[in-house]
Amino acid sequence: MPGAIYAEGLVKTFGEVRALDGVDLDVPEGTVLGLLGPNGAGKTTAVRVLTTLLRPDSGRARVAGIDVLKHPNEVRRSIGLSGQFAAVDEYLTGRENLQMVGQLYQMGAKAAKARAGELLDRFNLSDAADRPAKTYSGGMRRRLDLAAALVVRPPVMFMDEPTTGLDPRNRQQLWDVIKELVSGGTTLLLTTQYLEEADNLAHDIAVIDHGRVIERGTSDQLKARTGGERVEVVVQTPEMIEPAAAILHRFSAKGLNKAEATVDRHTRRVTVPVTGGAKLLAEVIRELDTHGIEIDDIGLRRPTLDDVFLALTGHAAEDAPATDAESPAAQRAEEAAK
Amino acid sequence: MTASTESFTHSRAPRPSGGPAQAVRDSLVVAKRNLIRMVRIPEVVIFGLIQPIMFVVLFSYVFGGAIPVPGHPGNDPSVYREYLMAGIFAQTVTFATAGAGAGIADDMHKGLIDRFRSLPMSRGAVLTGRTLADLVQTALTMLVLIVVAVIVGWRIHDGFPRALAGIGLLLLLGYAFSWIGALIGLSVRTPEAATSGGLIWLFPLTFISNAFVPTSNMPAFLRHVADWNPFSATVQAARQLFGNPQGAASNAWPMQHPALASLLWSLLIIAVFRTLAVRKYRSATA
Incomplete structure (x- = not known):
């Protein structure tokens, strides 16, 4: 049975560049796959395809058992996306951001408001909840971003370089949150440039280079x-x-x-x-x-x-x-x- | 960060109802977001006001005595001032193009469009929400501008209902143009490019029209362009509905039926550019 995230032969070209050159992935339910590679390896493109943001030239993908190309809106109900390219609105407060995302996930206004309060507590952002996100530190902003991805408690999560640019303390904090999330059974695909990060969080690692998965295995096997x-x-x-x-x-x-x-x-x-x-x-x-x-x-x-x-x-x-x-x-x- | 793991129990988002009800609801959520931003970044609104006010004052007092309006012999500057206002109003509403374009380009740049596109929301809502918020801003700008116009001597002469209809046509034109801005915003790489890309073509468009000078003295070719310019139709309609001097009416159909022409032009622009912009949004990549 294919996993909660499953991709077969994904190809995506931008002009001359083959950003994805036949990527296969299979992430069993409740596990974490670390997609490891340098800038420009195709990590982000892979995530964009799997989160319905980009249509591949060829290949197939299923997320939470749903065909990404045939039923993108169904997939969107089941995923949370966080990381370098899924931002929050810096002129809105933390609370307003989460409420808006909740409503756009089609929650009622009341439910969205309640959920926003819950998440702000959960991520230690209550004190800053009613300040514009512009005033947040880098670490706080990443936490808010992650909270936005968790508004509907999605079974499948995608995080694109969640800790790039964070200092070690904030990185550790974010890792703790992600670990707790995973212990609750969430399936997670995580891209990173840091072997240490994949080591800490991922059950399996796929190394990607020039749009191809060139190696996969556990962190120990790779090492x-x-x-x-x-x-x-x-x-x-x-x-x-x-x-x-x-x-x-x-x-x-x-x-x-x-x-x-x-x-x-x-x-x-x-x-x-x-x-x-x-x-x-x-x-x-x-x-x-x-x-x-x-x-x-x-x-x-x-x-x-x-x-x-x-x-x-x-x-x-x-x-x-x-x-x-x-x-x-x-x-x-x-x-x-x- | 010690709360229960309970908050991570999985659930999918509620099933989207789909259809127009969801589209309206999502659009209003996004419009609210953009209006909050407007309040938090008042500079944008304030700078948006300065230019039209400057135009009112400059054109009224600098050009006022020099531009005769056909049908009104003598160089009474107050005639030109009344003639001018509909033109300034129309130019002002079309500046919403640059606002919508820059806003959407900024959202693309910052990754907000990606966030929205990963959510199970109505496809057109991000753009509709933006254009609706711009419409509110344009309406506020118009309100201030009308006060300034009254101060320099502009008056309506055919009663409020007709004047409101004129303002309605102007706002509809502005709304239509904000869809052009939306398409520009999705097509360029930076907010700066969207601002200049949203403004550059507005100058020839607004100047090759009846907005500032009567078209009767233009070369024949330009006069045809001006007569069929969607912008001219709205200006002409507003002048009629405000009871302001109109210059010599041309025989071109839009100048003979300006209110209808203005309405049709605006609806056509919305239909075409909304379709293009929503299509572009669906495949947008930052």
């Missing part, structure tokens, strides 16, 4: 294919490369086919895939110290969207911002890589 975490060491002198590689090899993650330490003689960098994170990093430093190996730099590097893309496509995710930017280890590792 395993990408090489997972790595420890990177830059030693002071060329003679120290071999002993360092030998030590690092002992810490390498077992059971991964890429467990060999890789050595770059020119930059005196030794890299090895690991599992165990920061704790392991401390052990590595101690061990290197014990053997008298002097290092210029050491860092724990987590797989980023770039790594996923490199591993899957052999090319970098151009113009995607550096992911995982909050992790100092990753930042140091990236600086070291330059």
Whole structure:
């Protein structure tokens, strides 16, 4: 039985550009699919097709069991849409926005008003409820936007880059709301540029590039294919490369086919895939110290969207911002890589 | 954010009733939204008033003595002033085009049109709601402008019912033009482009007409254009209904039956541009 969101062979071209080049998706009811890809990969186009905003050139899609192309208005009754392109009116107050959306979902004026009050409480916006949305902070605006998508408690939700541009605290808050929503059984399709976000929220991840789904699986499966975490060491002198590689090899993650330490003689960098994170990093430093190996730099590097893309496509995710930017280890590792 | 998960229990939106009742209801919801915006951004309304008031004053006092109105010998400026007002009124109502265009382009730009298009609402309601709100704004502008016109000496001479009919024809023309604006707003990329795109063609349209000068002295070709200009028909009808000087009436059919011509023109513009705009809306992409 096809899932709550189902697409087969979606193709959409804009002039010369094939924004969607045969996309298949299947999201079982009550699960979350993270659609991961850089800018321009086709994520937003896919969401626009599935939410009835755009007609594909070919292909079929069903949302909540309803044919998107044949019965778009039926689909609209069953979905909520939130994210970068479904906005709120900045000159209306939070309350007025939600009331309007409720009425346009065909709720009665009274019911829409009551529901708006409920959602404003639910999203900690009661204090700002009667101020124009223009005065809201970025995080508040995203919450209002999400509330607007939840006015009718839709069984299927679409979120297009829900946390792009938010600071870590607001991102965490929004993630909590989304998790709670999903625990209530909502089927969710989420697009993101952040591997970390997909990791946190999605049951399954589909990686999309040039309008095609190039890989799918759980976050762990993807990471395993990408090489997972790595420890990177830059030693002071060329003679120290071999002993360092030998030590690092002992810490390498077992059971991964890429467990060999890789050595770059020119930059005196030794890299090895690991599992165990920061704790392991401390052990590595101690061990290197014990053997008298002097290092210029050491860092724990987590797989980023770039790594996923490199591993899957052999090319970098151009113009995607550096992911995982909050992790100092990753930042140091990236600086070291330059 | 700790309330019960109860608020996430699923339900679909109520089944849309469809048909005209839903269309009217949705349009009013959107119109209300646009009227709230109008109140919160009063600059738009105020700037919308300044230009027509400036035109009234400039044309009355600068051109007033220089433009003779056929059939009224002597250069009595008060004759031209009365002749002029219907033209200024008509030009003012057509400026709603730029307002509707910029508003809808802005909604496209900000992603509101996408929000609306993802909702199970009547397809024409976003545009109808916008044009209705613009009609309210135009009516308010007209009210202020009439007061200014009375101050500079404009009067109606054939009673209120006929004057109201004249104002009704003017507002209908403005409503029709806001549908042209809606189509422009959906067709351009930025609100700025919609504003200039909504205004540029209005100047030749309003000047190649009987709005500011009698057409009898225009070259023959321009005179034909002016006679059949929808704008001229409304101006002529308003002059008749206000009992203001009309200049020498041309033999062209719309000038002989200006009220009917104005009504037909406006309805035709609404029919054509509403159809085009709603079609464009259905496939609109930001």
